[in-house]
Each structure stands twice: as C-alpha cells, then as structure tokens.
Amino acid sequence: MSPSRSLEGDRNHTSVAMFVLLGLSDEKELQFILFPIFLGIYLVTLIWNLGLITLIRMDSHLQTPMYFFLSFFSFIDICYSSSTSPRMLSDFLKDEKMISFIACATQYFVGCWMAQAECCLLAAMAYDRYVAIGRPLQYSAIMAPGLCQKMVAGAYASGFLSSLVQTVPCFHLYYCGPNIIPNFYCDITQIISLSCSNPFIIQMTLFLVAVFVGFGSLLVILLSYGFIAASILKLSSIKGSAKAFNTCASHLAVVIIFYGTGLFMYLHPSSSHSKKQNKVLSVFYVILIPMLNPLIYSLRNKEVKEALKRLVKRATHLL
Template sequence: MFILLGLSDEKELQLILFPVFLGIYLVTLIWNLGLIILITINSNLHTPMYFFLSSLSFIDICYSSSISPRMLSDLLRAEKIISFIACATQLFVAAWMGLAECCLLATMAYDRYVAIGSPLQYSAIMVPGRCWKLIAVAYGTGFLSSLVETVSCFHAYYCGPNIIQHFFCDIPQVISLSCSNPFMCQMIVFLVAISVGLGSLLFILLSYGFIAASILKISSVKGSAKAFNTCASHLATVTLFYGTALSVYMHPGSKHSMKHKVLSVFYLIFVPMLNPLIYSLRNKDIKETLKGVTNRLHIYLSMNNFWAAFIIILRKTEVRIVK
C-alpha cells in the first residue's frame, strides 16, 4: 500500500485544479477521438502518414487515461492511498504508452524521410503491411520494455516508507522507497531509457538530418517550403514530448521538487491534448475534412429543424380545423 502526495496539500487549490484538469482530460479525449474518426471516415486520409497519426492519437488517449482519472479522484480525496497492484498497473501502462510513443515518433520520422527522400518509391516502400509491422514493433517494444521495468521495480522488497512524493506512481519515486538494493532496477531502467528513449531520439535526429539534406537538393523554393511544412507538426510534437520528458528525467536530484511535478504534468497531461491540435492546425487535408463533416452536420441539423417546424405547423393547423 502506497500513499500519493498529489499535486498540492492545499484543499482550496485542489478544488480549483479539479475542474481545470477534468476539462483538459475531456478535451484530450474529444480531440484525439475526433482525429481518429476523421481519418477513418475520409478515404483520402488513408495514407501511411495519417495511419501513424491516428495511432499516435490512440496512444495519447491511453497515456493520458493511465494518469488523469486517478489524479482527478485524488484531488477530491483527503487520503490518496493506492494499492500495490494499482500502483504497478499505473506504472506499467504509463511506461508502455510513453515508450511506444517514442518508437512511434521515430517511425513517423522515417515515414517523412521516405516521403521526401524517395517520393517516387514511397508507395512501394510504405505498403500497408509494412506500416502495420512498424506499429506492431512500436507497441511491442514499449510493452516488453515496460514489463521489464515494472517487474524489476516491484520485485524489490518494500518494508517501510510508503509515501510517493508525486501525483502518480513514477519509477524513480517508487524505487527510492525500496528497502533492498535498487542498483539492479536502476540499471535496467537506465538501459531501457538509453536503448528505447535516447535511441529513438537519435534515430529521429538522424532521419531529419537526411530530410534536411534532401530538402536542400530541391531546386524550387516552393517545393522546399512544402517539404518542410510536412515535417513541421511532427517536429513540434517531438520537441514538446522529448523536451519536457528529458527535463524531468535528466535531473534526478530534483525529482521531489514542484518543478518536477509541473514538468510531469506538462508531458503527461498537456502534450496528449496538444498533439491533435498541432496536427490539425497545420494540416490542410484534416481541416478540409473537418470542414466537410461540419457542413454535412449543419445540413443534417437544418433538415431536422425543417421537419420539426413542419410537424409543428401541421399540428397547429389540425387544432384550428378541429375548432
């Protein structure tokens, strides 16, 4: 049994934070689900880039849902007690989704490299079967890495301190409560972070190095701008995700500070909400699809209003005839 300290000890602040984070969570669900639905219903968006984007939205939903519901309920509780199994489950799902997102962002960078570096061979390289395999590798890598981390972390012996100085079960805070030697667990977490987290970031940087070289070879300014514009949203997502995550985990000495909690809130809560907005605002195809759906919905509602008004008129006429 563990006790979470949460975001704040002040009850008044907790009551203020609850509607704020509830709104953020609902917006995260609506925007990401909406993006998945838009990509699904429009056949023009059935391309590898949008396939990976819908997978990113699904990961963001799971990522946010592994933290937000528990955090919201704790904001209304005096004692934030979490069971051993619940803590392990939260840690596992959050780590799985976080590591899978690292791999998926690397996959999306590779997709953009193929699209810009080899546009004539893009359809032959990024076939549906290969796209599904890349997604499976991303989820599988995240699952196995998270499983290894969680098992090593909770295989340790816990006998005394049980206060987690955070609003969720994060690996560094849980390990610090262990009564046994945490060296092996720390080494496993470190190796996973280097191989999956840093490895995917280096792959992204390498891909964008090749992308930059390919863009420089494009003679027309318009063509270069169009090629860069296809990568701008992905670059923004990578910067937000890795920038905040590295700020948290590259400063282990400040893991109990308020700054650590604020940065954790940003990459766990805000980034999943911002990702669909970043892609939607900069993507012409998604905006046109959304506009088309909105217009059809408006027409449908207008037709319904027309028939409702027509029925009311008929009823009034019938009353007059009866009189």
C-alpha cells in the first residue's frame, strides 16, 4: 500500500493510492493474442471516426444538421474509446496492471462525460429526424445553425456536469484497503464496492443521473420516434414511407445497440457468471460500439457513400 493521502481534511483519508485492474485475462499467452486484435479495433475506431468527421467537413452536400450532429457524435466516440483502449493495450504487455487513484478518477470522468454526452446527442439527433419527417417545410427554419450549435453545446455541457457530480463524490469516499478492480477499466460500480464508506449518497447520485440524463434522453428519443411513426403512417405512398424510415434507420440501430447494451449491463441480475458477463458486455459497450457507430452510419447511408466517391474522384484527378 502507498502512503495515505488526505481527502476530507484530518477527519477522512484513504490508504489506497493505486488500484489493480485484473484486465480481460490473466493468461499471458492469451494477452499477447488479444493485443493485436484490440489494437486493430482501436485503430479502425480512430480511422473511421476521423474519416467521417473529415468527409463531413470537406463535402458541401453533407453540410446539414444531421451530419453536423454526426461529426460531433464521431468525436465523442473517439474520446470515449481513447479513455480506455490505450490503457488496456498497455496492460496487455504488463505483469502488474496498476493505475493510480488520480488516473482512475480521470479515466472514469472522461468516459462518463462522453457516454452521457452521447445520450444527449442521440436525443438531439432523434429530434432532428422528427422535424425532417414530421415538419419538412419548416425544417430549415427550425433546425437553424444556431439551434444545432446550442444543442451540441448542451449535450457536451450536460455530459460534463453529470460526470462531475458522479466522479467527485465517488473518489472522495474512504478507501481503506481493498483495491482490486475485476475489469480492464475503472468502472464506478466496482470502485464503490471497494469503499469502506457508506455508499448511499453516491448510489443515489448515480441513480438520479441515470434517470435524468440516461432515461430522460431515452424518453425524448422514444417520443420523437412516436411522432415519426405517426408522420410516416400519414404518408400515402409506400415509396415515401420507405424513404422516410430509411433516413432514421442508422440512428435507430445506434440507439438500440447503445441503450440495449447499457441497460443489460447495469440492470441484469447478478449471478455466478456475472463477472465474465460484465467483462464481455464492457468490451462491447466501451470498445466495440465506438467502432460500430461510424460503420453503421457509413455503410447504410447513400449520401455518405456518394460523398466518399466524390472525394476519391477529386483525389484521383489531383494525382
């Protein structure tokens, strides 16, 4: 154990200055196999998301609110993945997977900030799709650049504040000895279980944030899609209905994957296999989803494919 460090003056302190991350596996051979796999996933995540941001910024046909939101969504995925992947990759090559108290708090803060911002941004994108389908003649007036910028700023600010109110109380709890986290990153539920303090306040804080930010965003998404469904049903032509639904398909797929995995990970009952299940779900939620999101938007979107073709055509003319 490292020397104790003060947390709340002389009255409260913690003797834990380092946490031990157990990682995905303690088998050395398996870790060497997993390293190139997860390095590849992380590089694909960076390349696809950065590529999508660049494409949106460079192509004039993609200068619409939907793609404006998508570029910031891709930036969130880059930051979210980068909060855990580099540490996990370096731990594959280490015998002792130690993380300092401050580094653990920072990792959780950034990851939580990005996850909460993603919830809010998904809600903003759902509202954008509702306006595009339900009120097409007023779309340009309603989704003006100023409103889009405020919605993005609001999503990032909400994520920042909600992450702050979770991180500060959690890492001001009294940690008197146990310091082993059975995962590859600093998960707040597992960190709280190591505390020697009464966790009631931080647990209530987590619950309230989940209700207001997580479920609040989900409610906006569900309401938006309810109005979208009602608008699609009013369309007389099948072709028009299919086209309207197709504009929402990618966003809907991302929402189902993001919320479906998150709800299952934090709401499923504990069992004898819960630690292994948590690790598998954590990998999918923290590592794979940021890679899948740009793929879903790119592969299912005709406008993105056409923009990519135009960019390649321009590049070949320059050579």
